[in-house]
Amino acid sequence: xxxxxxxxxxxxxxxxxxxxxxxxxxxxxxxGLLGANGAGKTTLMRILAGLVTPTSxxxxxxxxxxxxxxxxxxxQRTLGYLPQDLGVYPDLSARRFLxxxxxxxxxxxxxxxxxxxxxxxxxVALSDVADRRLKGFSGGMLRRVGIAQALLADxxxxxxxxxxxGLDPEERIRFRTLMSQLAGDRTVxxxxxxxxxxxQTCRSxxxxxxxxxxxxxxxxxxxxxxxxRVWTVTTPGPAPAVGRVVAALPExxxxxxxxxxxxxxxxxxxxxxxxxxxGYLDLMDTGP
Amino acid sequence: xxxxxxxxxxxxxxxxxxxIVYGLAFxxxxxxxxxxxxxxxxxxxxxxxxxxxxxAQLLVTMLAMVYxxxxxxxxxxxxxxxxxxxxxxxxxxxxxxLAGKYAGVxxxxxxxxxxxxxxxxAAYAVAEGEPSALGWAAVTFAASxxxxxxxxxxxxxxxxxxxxxxxxxxxxxxxxxWGNLIPAYLMPTLSHTIFSATGEYARYGLLAPLPxxxxxxxxxxxxVLRPGFTPAAAWLWxxxxxxxxxxLLVLVRLRLSRSES
Ligand SMILES: Nc1ncnc2c1ncn2[C@@H]1O[C@H](COP(=O)(O)OP(=O)(O)OP(=O)(O)O)[C@@H](O)[C@H]1O
Ligand SMILES: [Mg+2]
Numbered sequence: 001x002x003x004x005x006x007x008x009x010x011x012x013x014x015x016x017x018x019x020x021x022x023x024x025x026x027x028x029x030x031x032g033l034l035g036a037n038g039a040g041k042t043t044l045m046r047i048l049a050g051l052v053t054p055t056s057x058x059x060x061x062x063x064x065x066x067x068x069x070x071x072x073x074x075x076q077r078t079l080g081y082l083p084q085d086l087g088v089y090p091d092l093s094a095r096r097f098l099x100x101x102x103x104x105x106x107x108x109x110x111x112x113x114x115x116x117x118x119x120x121x122x123x124v125a126l127s128d129v130a131d132r133r134l135k136g137f138s139g140g141m142l143r144r145v146g147i148a149q150a151l152l153a154d155x156x157x158x159x160x161x162x163x164x165x166g167l168d169p170e171e172r173i174r175f176r177t178l179m180s181q182l183a184g185d186r187t188v189x190x191x192x193x194x195x196x197x198x199x200q201t202c203r204s205x206x207x208x209x210x211x212x213x214x215x216x217x218x219x220x221x222x223x224x225x226x227x228x229r230v231w232t233v234t235t236p237g238p239a240p241a242v243g244r245v246v247a248a249l250p251e252x253x254x255x256x257x258x259x260x261x262x263x264x265x266x267x268x269x270x271x272x273x274x275x276x277x278x279g280y281l282d283l284m285d286t287g288p
Numbered sequence: 289x290x291x292x293x294x295x296x297x298x299x300x301x302x303x304x305x306x307x308i309v310y311g312l313a314f315x316x317x318x319x320x321x322x323x324x325x326x327x328x329x330x331x332x333x334x335x336x337x338x339x340x341x342x343x344a345q346l347l348v349t350m351l352a353m354v355y356x357x358x359x360x361x362x363x364x365x366x367x368x369x370x371x372x373x374x375x376x377x378x379x380x381x382x383x384x385x386l387a388g389k390y391a392g393v394x395x396x397x398x399x400x401x402x403x404x405x406x407x408x409x410a411a412y413a414v415a416e417g418e419p420s421a422l423g424w425a426a427v428t429f430a431a432s433x434x435x436x437x438x439x440x441x442x443x444x445x446x447x448x449x450x451x452x453x454x455x456x457x458x459x460x461x462x463x464x465x466w467g468n469l470i471p472a473y474l475m476p477t478l479s480h481t482i483f484s485a486t487g488e489y490a491r492y493g494l495l496a497p498l499p500x501x502x503x504x505x506x507x508x509x510x511x512v513l514r515p516g517f518t519p520a521a522a523w524l525w526x527x528x529x530x531x532x533x534x535x536l537l538v539l540v541r542l543r544l545s546r547s548e549s
Contacts, residue, residue: 049377073379081377087370091299103291104378104385149374 292388432487493522
């Protein structure tokens with residue numbers, strides 16, 4: 001399912017402009033969405049999920065126009081959405097909560113529902129606590145319930161808003177691998193602050209800054225953005241004054257710094273291989 | 289809608305506080321009002337119908353407050369728990385979910401009241417050897433209590449959208465005393481009008497003879513809204529209750545779409 005966003009603007013009632021004339025095409029597959037706090041990622045995702053109406057602009061998902069009620073319904077039938085600020089009913093068990101959401105998603109056959117829920121609880125490693133009330137679940141466990149909930153109706157479009165915050169490293173890696181496997185011909189839109197998650201799973205991504213598109217393209221292109229702009233400097237003295245220090249590691253008597261800067265920050269600096277994070281930071285510093 | 293009704297019903301009925309608060313109110317009802325001596329007073333006509341009528345009146349006087357208060361936190365609960373994002377992203381439709389939630393929550397909140405009422409009816413049937421009491425109880429509950437609960441339920445869904453649940457509860461209790469219980473001559477009030485939710489129009493217009501203490505008091509404001517206790521007035525009252533409930537729920541629905549940012 002292809003997502004076409006054109007000239008999208010969202011101004012909240014208090015006057016905050018969260019999205020500003022944003023145009024973006026998201027192809028099928030796994031797609032990353034990066035951006036600083038308040039960049040507008042959640043707002044974009046809430047619009048795509050049909051929760052928020054944009055102030056202006058157009059969104060077409062898989063040929064369905066979100067401005068129409070039928071379009072929204074058609075999209076929501078194939079949508080799995082994991083909100084950033086996920087909540088649950090504390091008085092229901094994980095299994096009952098999933099059952100309720102499954103019913104709302106139109107899984108009417110009881111046996112199919114039951115099978116699917118058992119399957120998903122297994123997938124997110126919650127089978128043992130499936131019948132415990134959600135009140136006692138830890139943050140990471142709740143997030144896994146949220147993930148299971150998003151996958152219930154075998155969605156063609158998955159919108160996951162910071163799904164891995166609060167997960168332990170093992171679980172995080174398991175989850176991102178799962179997303180990536182699911183992607184295939186599905187569209188998975190993943191927003192995150194963990195740049196590495198995008199680097200490990202997405203072929204392409206967009207970067208938002210202050211509600212506008214700062215970058216749209218492949219991971220490789222964004223990495224290339226930092227080409228010959230990443231340096232390592234080993235020095236016993238203070239950190240280099242130019243550029244942005246992205247890592248500092250004690251080495252011998254001094255420190256080894258990793259620096260993103262347009263030119264060598266120090267006569268002794270050696271060029272280093274850029275990562276996606278370097279590309280992202282460089283983009284934030286210098287613009288496209 | 290059915291799914292929401294089922295789950296909202298289940299979540300509400302398993303709330304311990306629901307049973308505790310009802311239990312306390314029921315204890316107060318038994319302690320303060322003559323809920324155990326329904327036969328007192330002879331007002332002619334069918335004694336069984338009269339007794340069931342009286343039980344319904346005493347019951348609603350006391351427990352309707354609990355009903356309204358226990359509903360109050362439900363309409364805003366999805367948002368407070370931040371479940372609304374997940375729910376709204378499903379193709380289930382806000383109107384259907386609102387209707388389902390209203391039906392489920394109101395039904396669950398009415399269960400303890402129904403138990404108290406039908407328990408009393410069963411006790412009466414046994415004590416007086418009058419099995420017909422159960423039939424009268426069913427008819428009386430359906431005609432005189434349910435329409436009131438339908439309306440109060442909608443009020444409990446609309447009010448908390450304007451004020452926080454705690455404030456709504458206070459206002460609701462105040463409203464209950466002012467608009468349903470105090471004698472009409474004391475101050476301008478809705479009590480004993482066809483807008484009052486106690487159900488006396490259905491009881492005394494349709495089912496049972498008017499008790500002696502219902503002689504018309506001194507003239508009061510809004511007496512135009514207090515027709516005699518006739519079958520027509522009974523049906524009118526039911527219509528008014530349902531229409532008010534529908535209107536309130538439409539307002540709730542409109543308000544829900546307006547508040548979506
Ligand atoms: N309901 C709302 N009402 C008013 N302003 C809002 C609302 N939701 C978000 N905003 C504002 O819109 C801007 C974009 O917020 P958004 O949540 O979309 O950012 P984000 O990229 O998801 O940030 P984060 O990485 O912190 O989750 C912010 O300035 C935020 O304060
Ligand atoms: Mg966000």
